[in-house]
Amino acid sequence: MIHQYKLNGYNIVLDVFSGSVHVVDEVAYDVIGLYETTPADEIVARMLEKYADREDVTEADLRQCLADIAELEKAGKLFAKDIYGDMAFDFKKRVTEVKAMCLHVAHTCNLNCEYCFASQGNYHGERALMSFEVGKQALDFLVANSGKRRNLEVDFFGGEPLMNWDVVKQLVAYGRSLEEPNNKKFRFTLTTNGVLVDDEVIEFANKEMNNVVMSIDGRKEVHDRLRKNYAGQGSYDTIVPKFQKFAKARGNKEYYVRGTFTHNNVDFTNDIFHLADLGFDQLSMEPVVCAPGDPYALTEEDLPKIMEQYEILAKEMLRRESEGKGFTFYHYMIDLNHGPCIYKRISGCGSGTEYLAVTPWGELFPCHQFVGDPKYSMGNVWDGVTNTALRDEFKLCNAYARPGCKDCWAKLYCSGGCAANAYHATGSITGVYEYGCELFRKRMECAIMMKVAEAGMKK
Amino acid sequence: MNRIQTLETRDLAKSIQTGGCGECQTSCQSACKTSCGVANQMCEHKNDEK
Numbered sequence: 001m002i003h004q005y006k007l008n009g010y011n012i013v014l015d016v017f018s019g020s021v022h023v024v025d026e027v028a029y030d031v032i033g034l035y036e037t038t039p040a041d042e043i044v045a046r047m048l049e050k051y052a053d054r055e056d057v058t059e060a061d062l063r064q065c066l067a068d069i070a071e072l073e074k075a076g077k078l079f080a081k082d083i084y085g086d087m088a089f090d091f092k093k094r095v096t097e098v099k100a101m102c103l104h105v106a107h108t109c110n111l112n113c114e115y116c117f118a119s120q121g122n123y124h125g126e127r128a129l130m131s132f133e134v135g136k137q138a139l140d141f142l143v144a145n146s147g148k149r150r151n152l153e154v155d156f157f158g159g160e161p162l163m164n165w166d167v168v169k170q171l172v173a174y175g176r177s178l179e180e181p182n183n184k185k186f187r188f189t190l191t192t193n194g195v196l197v198d199d200e201v202i203e204f205a206n207k208e209m210n211n212v213v214m215s216i217d218g219r220k221e222v223h224d225r226l227r228k229n230y231a232g233q234g235s236y237d238t239i240v241p242k243f244q245k246f247a248k249a250r251g252n253k254e255y256y257v258r259g260t261f262t263h264n265n266v267d268f269t270n271d272i273f274h275l276a277d278l279g280f281d282q283l284s285m286e287p288v289v290c291a292p293g294d295p296y297a298l299t300e301e302d303l304p305k306i307m308e309q310y311e312i313l314a315k316e317m318l319r320r321e322s323e324g325k326g327f328t329f330y331h332y333m334i335d336l337n338h339g340p341c342i343y344k345r346i347s348g349c350g351s352g353t354e355y356l357a358v359t360p361w362g363e364l365f366p367c368h369q370f371v372g373d374p375k376y377s378m379g380n381v382w383d384g385v386t387n388t389a390l391r392d393e394f395k396l397c398n399a400y401a402r403p404g405c406k407d408c409w410a411k412l413y414c415s416g417g418c419a420a421n422a423y424h425a426t427g428s429i430t431g432v433y434e435y436g437c438e439l440f441r442k443r444m445e446c447a448i449m450m451k452v453a454e455a456g457m458k459k
Numbered sequence: 460m461n462r463i464q465t466l467e468t469r470d471l472a473k474s475i476q477t478g479g480c481g482e483c484q485t486s487c488q489s490a491c492k493t494s495c496g497v498a499n500q501m502c503e504h505k506n507d508e509k
Contacts, residue, residue, distance in 0.1 A: 340500045344502075354481075369492075417496070
């Protein structure tokens with residue numbers, strides 16, 4: 001399978017199953033489009049007719065182009081077959097080890113963001129803080145169920161995790177104590193709204209957290225419209241100076257400034273550029289996840305505008321990079337040389353198998369987005385995963401298990417996408433959230449185009 | 460090739476032999492939390508093969 005598209009003056013051909021990327025001129029673009037369905041002589045005749053005004057398009061040249069395509073096909077770089085679907089991967093029987101955990105250390109929040117998928121931090125349940133004992137058991141469970149995996153990820157999440165900061169610090173210390181005896185390495189992440197960030201938090205996080213995710217939506221009026229405190233005041237002025245200090249102090253360590261865009265700011269690139277202008281250089285901006293009827297939900301009418309925004313973003317990022325003012329955007333961070341292997345690409349996001357969320361009470365869910373839905377309770381940190389039928393369902397949750405992904409060129413880039421988004425959109429974790437897929441495919445087209453441009457390939 | 464330029468990329472078919480260690484980051488864990496993909500995940504053995 002191939003995917004052909006034109007973007008920013010490039011004619012790009014992606015060979016889906018080899019991962020090869022080709023930049024071609026318009027003649028080769030047309031020839032490749034016809035190659036699998038049309039006899040060579042007919043392709044030559046049609047091209048000679050279409051490009052009759054071009055001196056460089058001759059029969060000999062077209063025959064050479066066809067030979068080049070055949071050579072790439074033989075080398076497995078064009079029209080490569082899908083050998084992965086037929087491989088002897090038995091996803092249902094495979095043994096999965098837990099390697100990542102989202103610790104909900106605080107089901108409460110000091111902000112009252114209208115669009116919060118966690119329902120203002122409490123996930124439609126009781127407000128609560130995780131005790132050290134529950135967190136300790138969660139880390140023990142992770143180590144015990146991680147098999148030979150050395151790198152273990154733990155995200156301190158909420159609600160707002162800084163509302164339970166002492167427990168976070170105790171759990172980091174406990175995790176470190178488990179590393180050497182068990183030959184493990186914890187990679188901690190802190191996700192915060194910034195309100196309680198202070199020098200002590202910055203210092204500790206920079207020492208212990210592999211990654212810090214800072215939530216801010218962009219322009220003041222956009223951010224303050226939905227990210228308010230319980231008195232109804234926007235939080236922008238409180239958090240921006242704190243995040244600026246935090247990001248600067250991170251030095252070379254990873255962080256993301258992460259925003260959410262909604263129907264209210266479909267022109268979200270202006271928010272991304274605003275964040276970049278504030279000095280942040282590792283950015284992420286996500287489409288809102290909410291019920292279709294919510295006033296800020298993205299609409300069908302928004303879709304073409306969002307697609308255009310992604311193109312604007314890619315072009316502006318290239319421009320800023322050329323001026324030495326570049327920044328990264330999470331969804332455009334694609335590494336074509338050293339990206340994920342095929343196993344990663346076909347095994348899904350890992351929710352419910354390699355990745356679990358833990359509530360303040362120690363209950364296990366497939367991921368943070370399923371927390372609070374009793375149908376998706378998987379067990380607890382003391383007894384482990386007891387709902388093994390549910391785990392088996394999630395084992396099958398990948399691009400090859402979703403009928404809707406069968407003919408999609410992007411399936412090895414998303415691996416089937418987000419189970420929670422699919423569930424909320426279709427009622428099934430193996431459904432397809434088509435709106436999200438459209439956005440994802442556009443982001444991949446932009447990301448690949450940027451790699452082509454950065455490689456200095458000719459238009 | 461006059462009309463075709465090819466970017467250097469990891470050969471996904473070859474990674475059948477070399478991949479699968481599972482040490483890489485879990486897809487949703489880093490920054491998105493709401494719209495996951497795998498393409499932007501880094502291979503832990505990025506220097507071992509192409």
